[in-house]
Amino acid sequence: MTNQRPEAHQAGDHSAAATLPTQYAPAEVEGKLYERWVAAGYFEADAKSEKPPYTIVIPPPNVTGSLHLGHAFQHTLMDALTRRKRMQGYEALWLPGMDHAGIATQNKVEQQLAEEALSRHDVGRDAFVERVWQWKEEYGGRILGQMRRLGDGVDWSRERFTMDEGLSRAVQTIFKRLFEDGLIYRAERIINWCPRCHTAISDIEVEHEESAGELVSIRYGDGDESIVVATTRAETMLGDTAVAVHPDDERYAHLVGRTIALPLTDRRIPVVADAHVDPEFGTGAVKVTPAHDPNDFEIGRRHQLPSVTMMDEDARVTVHGPFLGLDRYEAREAVVGALREQGRIVAEKRPYMHAVGHCSRCKTTVEPRLSMQWWVKVGPLAQAAGDAVRDGRVQIHPKEMSGRYFDWVDNMHDWCISRQLWWGHRIPVWYGPDGEVVCLGPDEQPPSGEGWTQDPDVLDTWFSSALWPFSTLGWPERTADLAKFYPTDVLVTGHDIIFFWVARMMMFGLYAMDGVAPFHTVALTGLVRDEHGKKMSKSNPNSVDPLDWMDAYGSDAVRFTLARGANPGADVPIGEDWVQASRNFANKVWNATRFALMNGATVEGPLPELEDLSAEDRWILSRLYATVAEVDAFYEDYQFAKASDALYHFAWDEVFDWYVELSKTTLAKGGPAAAASRRVLGEVLDVALRLLHPVMPFVTDTLWTTLTGRESVVIAEWPSDRGFRDPAAEAEIATLQQLVTEVRRFRADQGLKPGQKVPARLDLAGTPLVAHEDAIRSLLRLQPAGDGFAATASLPVAGATVSLDLSGAIDVAAERKRLQKDLAAAEKELAQTSGKLSNENFMAKAPEPVVAKIRTRLAAAEADIARITAQLAALPEA
Template identity: 80%
Template structure:
């Protein structure tokens, strides 16, 4: 085990200890998180424990935080991922790495602009009343006043981030990085301007990324419309009848014989004087609906692709507000008003073949204002992703980047191998403005960060800003100073692990991979992508405010402490899987923290120490050797689990080792040794101090506050944050001691079960004799009696029950302690139930017809029931035999 003696400065105990009590071993009787956590965190920051040194000779370990929106507040998803990142960083720091966990925020273009526009609206103003420059100044003012709420909440959670390196995606340095890579991509022909179909919000008046569109089932209307006349007619179905005004073709499958005679001909478009062609396209599914679809290239992405293949015109029929622009009876109508009007007009002409309402279907809504999103043909800026995405795929395929868990590689490849060009322009005022200028003669000039924009009459800059994901795609290297070759960039790039939810593989992970490989000469932005699931409620359902299941993690932290919330989240963190969480589980973690507190307090009150070397094995009892052996096994196991990002198993392993083995067994067993005094008691105090000290170090990355308060009191040393991580000592593994204590545990467990079965209270004392001859147990007789509340037999002792366990025999006198008649009646009832279950299962398993037809898992369950019934019969029969005779 790593020796901590040399890391203990003189007189360093001082202000790191929690408040003392008269006889509490240096810590209060009960643990009060609110009195400990805030002060400890500020002390860590003030002492610079989280500040990384680019000049250090230590190996670097880097994580950049997925930047939360400047408008955001801490939610359970943040708390979950931050807990895991903090655990990784704290452990690596303790292992001797120069650990940098870099914090920051995203400017969140549309979300932030909406916040400020709402604020202006309260005063009866719009952004257009202020003008662009004044509005952007207003957004900066809002950011300084209200932005970054989440950063304070991160401190509450205990995030060990390097606050000296905090970044914001609109910082001057990051803005330079954005302009630099835009210029480089533009010059390399990887950024271009073109008309394409995009997600458009008619309320926010901007293009939206896919992640800004929320799809939800809505009750609409599916109408089937007859185009053309007689044998030349075709029926198509649509939920967006208003787009009929922009149809430029009908498409059918090339092998659909029903429409073969119409392909290449034209038919009349209803409500218009236009004729449109019937085209054959393999995109059409002949088995769906009528096998024919209307084609509106300017208002549907699939239709746009069909239009490109067949050289169809793009007819835009509504403006950016969703208002119809086609001259005629529908001119000026809102798109939803026009939908009803168009259906009404078609009905009057007898062209509605069928109507289905309500028709439930998925409809995209703007995630910010909940307006229905409109697919719209628009002139936008795009990134040509094919070569970038190919490089991102190759980096994983050739092993430069590992995805964990590996089974999620397929999801990553499904994105990068099928990625479409990326629309990067947004019609907003808040964000990184596109660095392109247009001249009076149609010139287009892209300006780099060190270049002056063209001047003169007629020149103007593109009014759009870049998609928020564009700047956040640079996050792993722009935050370290790129494009400058800074010491930070040299020391801390590439980052070691990206820990994030599997839901943003496409939106963020893949784009960081593309830009990192492109900007950093083929060096990927991280070595490992560790993907997590999403936090759910205790029933596995999505948390939501509307259903009343959303939880503010600050409420739980205020009630139970940050450590309890962190431990609960970590204990549910299986790789890639969603994380169910409920308040009862947080209460359980709070109880675990209290258990750690109370056990350490007991140890301190009984003289546990970390001073001096551990006694040699031959100077220790088997119980001491056992717990040291288990401790070293646990250190090795936890290391392997951390390296495999198995956070749930780390937490579960530590929980069971600390609670089951240290607190419930070793602490209890050591009480007998401590009571006897002498050299073995001194050795036990040293072992108890060692076990607790190392256990606190192992627990620290997940529950940093309670462990810090206890460890500094126990050791007198400066801080767990900067102490060494434990290393396993194979020499302390002791198979013989583990086997001996396992025998001891078997005896105690079996006798406890017998006592419980007999209805004895846990504290009730019972006279007993112990025959331990021929076993390893004689040295443990006092401990056995203490744990089992067995008193020495007095004159007149007569055993009424005898229990053979692990080669030993425990004989008890239960006379006068139980109601024998009532107990015999209860056991007889249980025996009858077990015998009935055995008879039923035996009959089924003896039925050849049943065995031939029943699934294997059903047969296996019945066999398990039979075995359980047989075990119950043997147990109850033995209990009946052990009862005193009436």
């Protein structure tokens, strides 16, 4: 809609620039301003509102946690989305809360007890759980206060905790439904056991790291009955119940079906044929320990092998004999020593690198262990979770990350949900004296009578957090909140917890909410890394506390830095110098707004008619509304980095560097043109501050309320594209920018100081720049050409000519000497690079990247020679 007149926004009175300090001090603004927002109820959502809903639930941080850069990153993006939608007229709900973090929280309280020389068993279950609640009230939730520091616009009136009464009711309800539908069952399977935390943990809570071990090859049996197996865990041979070979391996065909002696024991074990064995790996024979290896467990089931548990919960040997009571590592050394004494060690390899699983919480090496546990049968649930993405009900953004999601949900194993802890949702199952099993719902009383006991285990923390999108809204009751705000609109989360959380929310949401997925879009982010791209870790010196940066540079600077690095799915490198640059940007916004207010910028009344606007006024309005459209498109595509970058360059490069500078000349002249510029300047800042608000809430609200006199930008209307475009004005100002840029470059090349004034004659006839002569002279520090003017250099640019008299402005002899030195260096570089490229022997042997680099150097040398030669020619005669 070219040349459509932009509409003005109504405004009230505004304070003078004097109300703004000369410098922006975030520490004096942020805390008080945030509490004012909360007190005003800006972030509270109304389930009775007729506005369209927009919902985001926060990935609940652990109650033990504190704000780290990863939290700050994702919270910034969620806050930006919610603030924008609120400004667009949606009933926006960003729901906060915390996760009870079973293992992590229990460990905290156990550490407290250890300082009193006590264990949880000394105080008993009920007293221990009470201690955990006390710890939570005293120390938990520190991160919630830190979220306020960041500026999170969450609805604190709806804050939730996964152990709240309402959420506990949801957990018990869905457990019973799944149990009655046959989707929860109890069975003895191999699980990952943490000997330190004394609990089962799921596969995705195991971190695998390359570790140096010892691979030993052991001969089982003797003579024709002997067979060699290799292992890094020699101690587990005490639990072997077979040796397995491939059915087609002729080397061992004579042994299949027979038994051989198991060293160091008085047992004989069978040799079985199983297709799982790779005949090409090692000796083609493997030891089978069904109670301590998941693959061996499956072999054991196929061949009806017994399972011998040879370690207890502390990973100590339980098999009677010389190794009884030894820790697994002590036992490993002792078993290898005993085998060596018997001459049964055929080969040893030290060190042997292999993947070893560790508990993600305490970093202890996990132990595969046969155990009776509770499981979710994930087959039908995972199928539904996959279908919801395949049929488009849920969009994964960016699309190329859908593969990770499908890899998980299409190959998911049954989920072990029981944990041998005391802190958490206790499994609602009771066992009777005669083998009865009763699962209770939230309103059902436990069975009475002697001999009834409740299952001692609690549920995996991820079980309750999988219900988060609907349990936080009141499910299983059909509340007004649930009706209004479910399903949520977007889940913003790191790609690293697709498996932990995203897939599980999908499974339970579809199951509990009648096939309605818990969110429309999953917007996946990368991980925050240091400026060199390395993963941040508390154990490394590159770890950063975002609160330190907030103290030093303000929350807006941290937020803008994070948003500007947020490309969908990609990791985000961040360094302190980038935060400093964002602080400088916030200061630039502050100073430009103060200048505008000091010069009478206003949002009062309509914008002037187009014929009353200068080319620079029409240009900046055209660019303003093009930027509105651009930013909107980027937000809808979750392109936070591109949206932030577009705003940065519009504000700094176009508004501050050009329009504000151009307007200084107009404002100095006064009259109708100045009045028009003051109104346009007010319009530009009004819209720009609203566009910046979602990622820089504090500085924008302070400036916007001062500029407009209105209540708060938090509840202001989001800018819309008015459709105003003026290609002619954009072309005209582009020509002006070209001329100013070229002359500035020439001045710099001649060694002139930025503020140094020189006489000049401008020949602008026949160009659109005639009307801009005053502005051009002001921007370039050019004085009128008076008597005695003698042009020593003429620059033809964009159809115009700028003639300069540099006599007396520079030391011509010194400048000529400097340029001649630079020219000699460039000519030497040209000779070296062209010589190499013309050398046939070099060209025949040099790798292509080396050749390409030399060609680049050659081109740079040629460009330098051309530039320096032109500078020398432009110098006046000495």
